[in-house]
Each structure stands twice: as C-alpha cells, then as structure tokens.
Amino acid sequence: MRFLYQTLALAAAARAASVSLESLFGPYLSPGTEIAELNDTDFDDVVSPRWSEWRPPSWTGAIKPATEKDLQEIVRIAVANNVSFMATNGGHGTSLIYGTVNGLDINLENFNSVDIDLESNTVTVGAGAKLGDITIPLYEAGKAIPRGNSPCVGVIGATIGGGIGYETGLFGLGVDALTSVRLVTATGALVTANTTHNADLLWAIRGAGANFGIITAATFTMSPQPNNGNAVIGSFVYNSTASLGVFEYLAILDDVLPPELGVQLSVSYNRTTNETLLTVDIKHFAGWDTFVDHFESALALNPISANVTNVTLVQLYDGLDGPCQTGAYISGGTIGLGRTDPATLQEVFDDMTAFYRQYPGYIGQTLFQRYANNNTLKTPAHTAVYPWRDTKMFWLHENIYTDPALEKPTNELLVKLRKKLHATSGFPQDQPHIYVNYAFGDEGAEAWWGEENLPRLSFLKRRWDPKGVFGRGTPIPRF
Ligand SMILES: Cc1cc2nc3c(=O)[nH]c(=O)nc-3n(C[C@H](O)[C@H](O)[C@H](O)COP(=O)(O)OP(=O)(O)OC[C@H]3O[C@@H](n4cnc5c(N)ncnc54)[C@H](O)[C@@H]3O)c2cc1C
Ligand SMILES: *[C@@H]1O[C@H](CO)[C@@H](O)[C@H](O)[C@H]1NC(C)=O
Ligand SMILES: *[C@@H]1O[C@H](CO)[C@@H](O)[C@H](O)[C@H]1NC(C)=O
Ligand SMILES: *[C@@H]1O[C@H](CO)[C@@H](O)[C@H](O)[C@H]1NC(C)=O
Ligand SMILES: *[C@@H]1O[C@H](CO)[C@@H](O)[C@H](O)[C@H]1NC(C)=O
Ligand SMILES: *[C@@H]1O[C@H](CO)[C@@H](O)[C@H](O)[C@H]1NC(C)=O
Ligand SMILES: *[C@@H]1O[C@H](CO)[C@@H](O)[C@H](O)[C@H]1NC(C)=O
Ligand SMILES: *[C@@H]1O[C@H](CO)[C@@H](O)[C@H](O)[C@H]1NC(C)=O
Ligand SMILES: *[C@@H]1O[C@H](CO)[C@@H](O)[C@H](O)[C@H]1NC(C)=O
Ligand SMILES: *[C@@H]1O[C@H](CO)[C@@H](O)[C@H](O)[C@H]1NC(C)=O
Secondary structure, three states: OHHHHHHHHHHHHHHHHHOOHHHHHHHHOOOOOEEEEOOOOOHHHHOOOOOOOOOOOEEEEEEEOOOHHHHHHHHHHHHHOOOOEEEEOOOOOOOOOHHHOEEEEEEOHHHOOEEEEOOOOEEEEEOOOEHHHHHHHHHHHOEEOOOOOOOOOEHHHHHOOOOOOOOHHHHOOHHHHEEEEEEEOOOOOEEEEEOOOOHHHHHHHHHHHHHOOEEEEEEEEOEEOHHHHEEEEEEEEEOOOOHHHHHHHHHHOOOOOOOOEEEEEEEEEEOOOOEEEEEEEEEEOOOHHHHHHHHHHHHHOOOOEEEEEEEEHHHHHHOOOHHHOOOOEEEEEEEEEOOOOHHHHHHHHHHHHHHHHHOOOOOOEEEEEEOOOOOOOOOOHHHOOOOOOOOOEEEEEEEEEOOHHHHHHHHHHHHHHHHHHHHOOOOOOOOOOOOHHHOOOOOOHHHHHOHHHHHHHHHHHHHHOOOOOOOOOOOOOOO
16 A cells, blocks of 8 residues: 555656646646746746845745635645645745755745724735735724734744734734634645634644645734834944943843833944944834933933934834845844843854954844833733743844855854853753744754644644645654
8 A cells, every 4th residue: 555655656756747837737727827937937927036045945946826726726736746845925934944945936926915804803914915015004004913024024924933023012922913824734725723713723823834834814913003103213323332331231121121112233344434333223112202211321322323213103114124135145043032141242242243354245234133022912822832932032143145155154153153142041051942933944843842842733743734745944843
C-alpha cells in the first residue's frame, strides 16, 4: 500500500515537473486568474513584491488567483501533484529559512478587501490587504485595532505571528483582537476557525498562523479610536554624547510607560558626518496636554534635533512609509527584552559604531520597539499560542547593504548583538523570547512558540497539514 502510494506520488511529481503550470492548473481556474512561468515576460507582474533580496525564496512560477474558489483549486491541485508553494502578500517575510524555500508563489493581491461592520463592531480584511489599506477606513469609522506600523506589510501576515505596533500599549497584540478566520486547508476545503468553531485551530493561528492553511479573510474586534483620531508625534535625534542618558531614562520607564505612548529607538549612521545617531520616535495617542511632559523630558536629554507635530492617525501612518523599499539585501533578527539595561544598549550603540566604520557600504540600523504591555484587552493566555506576553521591548536588527561580501560579517554582527542583549534581558537564558515574525531563522520552534505549546501545536499540525505544505518560512517541526 505504502509502495503503491509512493509510486503514484512520484508519477504525479514527474508529471507536474514536465507540464506547464497553465496546463496543470489552467483548466480548473476562472479566467481572471493569472499564471506565469519563471521565463514568461509577465512573471514580475504576477509574482508578489519582495521587500528584501537577501536569501529570497526561489520561485518556480507564480499564480495570482481571482477568487476564493480558484485558491481552493490551486491548493488541491498543488498538493495532489506534489508542487510546493508559498502564499504571499506583503512579501516582508525574511529569514534564513525563507531562503531555502523553492516553489510556486501564490500571490494573494486580489483578495484586497476591508469591510467594517459597525453592527457587530468588527472589521474583516482579505488576504491581500496591507496595513496601509486599513488606515483610512478605520479612521473614518472612528475605530482602531491593534496593528503593525509599516504600510506595505500584510495585515494578516503581521497578525498571525503576533502583531505588534505603536498602539500595542493601548490595544494589545493583533492576535488579541483576531476572533475569526476563513482558511483554505491542505485538502482545498474552506474552513472557519473562531472562538466556538475549531477553537483549537484559532489558538494555533494566533501566533503560528502561517502553518495551517491560506487565510482568505480575518475578522477583528474593533476598539474606539484613541483621542478622536488625533495624536502627537515627536522625533528626537541624539549623538553619542547623549545616548547613554537616553537609555537610562528609558530604564526609568520600564514599569511606568503609559499605554498611549509608543516608542521606537533606532541606531543609524550618517555617512556625511560619520556620526552614529540615536533617533527616538514617539507616537502619543492622546492630547497635547499629556504630551508636554514627555516633550520636556526628551529635550532635557540634549537632542541635536527635535521635531514635534500634531497629526491625525492617517498622517501618522502615512509617515511610516520608509520600509516599502525593494531591491536591497536586508537580513533581520530579534530578541525580546523584559527590562532595559542601559549599559548593554550603550554597548550595542558602540558595536554598531565600530561596524559602520569598518564597513563603509553598510547602511543597516538596529531598533528597539518599546510598547506598554499591561493593557486589559489581552486574550487569555490559553487562547493563543503566542507565548511571550512578558516582552516589554522588541529588538529588531536590520542589516542593509548591496555588496554581497557583507553577508558574513553582518550575520555575525546580528548574532553577537542578540547574544549580548539576551544576557541582560531579564529572561532565563534557556528561554530566548523570539517574535516569530522578526526571526533570523536559526532560533527554532521552542524560541518562537514556547516549549509548553509545542506538543499541542504539532498535534494540530499533523491534523490539519500532515504533509507540511504550509508555513515553509516558519515551520512547526514534526515530533
Ligand atoms: C519593514 C518591516 C516592518 C515590519 N513591521 C512590523 C510591525 O510593525 N509589526 C509586526 O507585527 N510585524 C512587522 N514586521 C514583520 C512582519 O509581520 C512579517 O514579516 C510578516 O510575516 C509579513 O507579512 P507579509 O504578508 O508582508 O509577508 P509575506 O512574505 O507575504 O508572508 C509572510 C508569511 O506569512 C504567510 N502569510 C501571508 N499571508 C497569509 C495568509 N493570508 N494566510 C496564511 N499565511 C499567510 C506567508 O505564507 C509567509 O509564510 C515587519 C517586517 C518588515 C520587514
Ligand atoms: C515531492 O517534491 C519534493 C521536492 O519538491 C521531493 O523532494 C519529494 O521527493 C517529492 N515527493 C514525492 C512523493 O514525489
Ligand atoms: C518557458 O519554460 C517552459 C517550461 O520550462 C517551456 O516549455 C517554454 O517553452 C519556455 N518559454 C519560453 C518563452 O522560453
Ligand atoms: C463560528 O463559525 C461558525 C461556522 O461558520 C458559526 O456557525 C458560528 O456562529 C461562529 N461563532 C461565532 C462566535 O461567531
Ligand atoms: C553632541 O552634541 C552636543 C551638542 O548638543 C555637543 O556638545 C557634543 O560635542 C556632541 N558630541 C559629539 C561626540 O559630537
Ligand atoms: C499600565 O501602566 C501605566 C503606567 O504605570 C498606568 O498608567 C496604567 O493605568 C496601567 N494600566 C493598567 C490597565 O493597569
Ligand atoms: C547627514 O548629516 C548632514 C549634515 O548634517 C545632513 O545634511 C544630512 O541630511 C544627513 N544625512 C542623513 C541621511 O540624515
Ligand atoms: C567620513 O569618513 C570618510 C571615510 O573614512 C572620510 O573620507 C570623510 O572625510 C569623513 N568625513 C568627515 C566629515 O569626517
Ligand atoms: C517634522 O515632522 C513633520 C511631520 O512628520 C515633517 O513634515 C517635517 O518635515 C519635519 N520637520 C523637520 C525640520 O524635520
Ligand atoms: C498641538 O496642538 C496644541 C493644541 O491642541 C497646541 O497647543 C500645540 O502648540 C500644537 N503643537 C504643535 C507642535 O503644533
């Protein structure tokens, strides 16, 4: 029996390799679906965009389904013929593991919908929605959901690993507001997972969501928009004389950071002045009156420049368009921190300075994202696989370069800084807290989802995706 199965599967694989994508899939799909072989002139229009050229997946072709039914057929045919694939939207997924992926790109762009239902107080987004697409509809409805920052990142992609952003202090993680998904599973079936139907699957999708199917729609509970949709944003730039003072001030806020204040620190280098700079971006989702204290504290730390603006939330998110670029090599990695250790942060600043000086082609940056984590909108821990609730600050390192010779030293820099930050993170050394969506790719499932979650997670993986056709970028291991 087993022999027969293998023979059939091998025959199917051989058939799939020799026939065109058009003849394999075309007859079963609606006319609006676009199919491109790697060598077709329209391949670049059919494949999803990619943020980073560092170790990208090797596509064997691309397909852009027009309807949910097409997507079901594509998965059914691909699985039956052993054609490996990866569904993509924003194209921001990047890690050592993504670089080993070889298969057909399924571009979800056509499922770009955002539907607000005031009656049920929910917003439902389609698989093609980017974070930039939800800003105006939510603003106009006077609503908010916990969301990521960069407009070109996929809404569902960011959410299903956790979902963090400047409003996390107020509303929690994306998974906290995610109450229902529709997904195409490995058999091509369309399934709902919500709090009463396949609730165990919803648990797994709240943190390991790329592993169980292609989610066609995700529904979130909305909150009232903070401060009637107005905010105050500030950007303060500090030089090396002032950086330690900034880190010390950040440590003072460890237990008292207000929920309405999202903070990002970034270390970068100016190649004209040869100075390493620490930029502190603050997004204050409240009025000017409560902002003034923060403003004065930031000024007292001696910035070399400061800029403060009253904005609407639409302006706030429009201003975060930097990371929509494509074409550079960008590798990223992370570690979660439970406390601010000023001396370690200063060491990171100094290590970056040495690296910038040694490698003139390097334009990377290292970020610390600090959001309050004491809000009351969290979904109970046992309803989400996302494990690292005690993370206060997310370190996100981004190596950016164009000379491939920089790959080795930049990877070594990332690993060195990660180890250093982990040592003073306040977390047990055998329990690195890795936000899976920022992973470098060498950390493993225990660091992404927590040791105690793995048995249940792999049980669900065996049940819903026994052949492991989904989640190739962040795979749940077999046990
Ligand atoms: C510049 C930048 C900024 C970022 N900012 C934030 C941020 O503010 N907050 C945050 O939480 N994260 C952020 N991230 C991380 C981001 O959440 C992840 O990279 C995420 O995986 C990107 O999703 P995507 O759709 O853009 O990428 P893709 O590469 O298209 O997809 C990533 C993974 O998600 C899977 N996937 C995508 N859509 C679906 C779907 N509908 N159903 C099932 N699986 C799906 C893909 O198969 C793949 O495994 C950022 C990343 C970058 C590079
Ligand atoms: C399926 O394809 C993979 C490569 O994509 C190959 O390694 C594997 O042997 C194939 N399996 C079968 C049963 O044909
Ligand atoms: C593209 O590749 C396919 C499959 O390998 C081949 O059949 C086809 O002739 C090629 N087309 C062009 C335009 O080269
Ligand atoms: C969950 O989905 C099922 C199937 O679609 C539906 O019958 C049920 O009402 C949903 N539950 C909730 C809480 O919405
Ligand atoms: C940093 O800027 C201050 C002025 O704000 C200046 O006095 C100091 O010399 C600068 N430090 C360096 C290292 O340039
Ligand atoms: C969270 O902490 C902040 C700062 O200490 C405090 O103002 C706020 O009330 C706390 N929120 C909750 C829900 O405990
Ligand atoms: C670097 O510093 C110079 C001189 O102050 C300034 O003109 C330039 O805009 C800076 N470059 C960047 C990328 O910030
Ligand atoms: C910055 O460094 C470069 C390369 O070492 C050097 O050529 C340049 O003169 C320096 N500029 C300043 C302002 O020090
Ligand atoms: C200050 O910030 C606003 C809004 O982000 C921007 O438009 C403006 O150019 C900035 N001004 C300076 C001097 O950097
Ligand atoms: C922001 O608006 C408040 C009034 O709400 C005003 O007092 C303050 O000066 C404004 N700040 C800036 C930088 O424009």
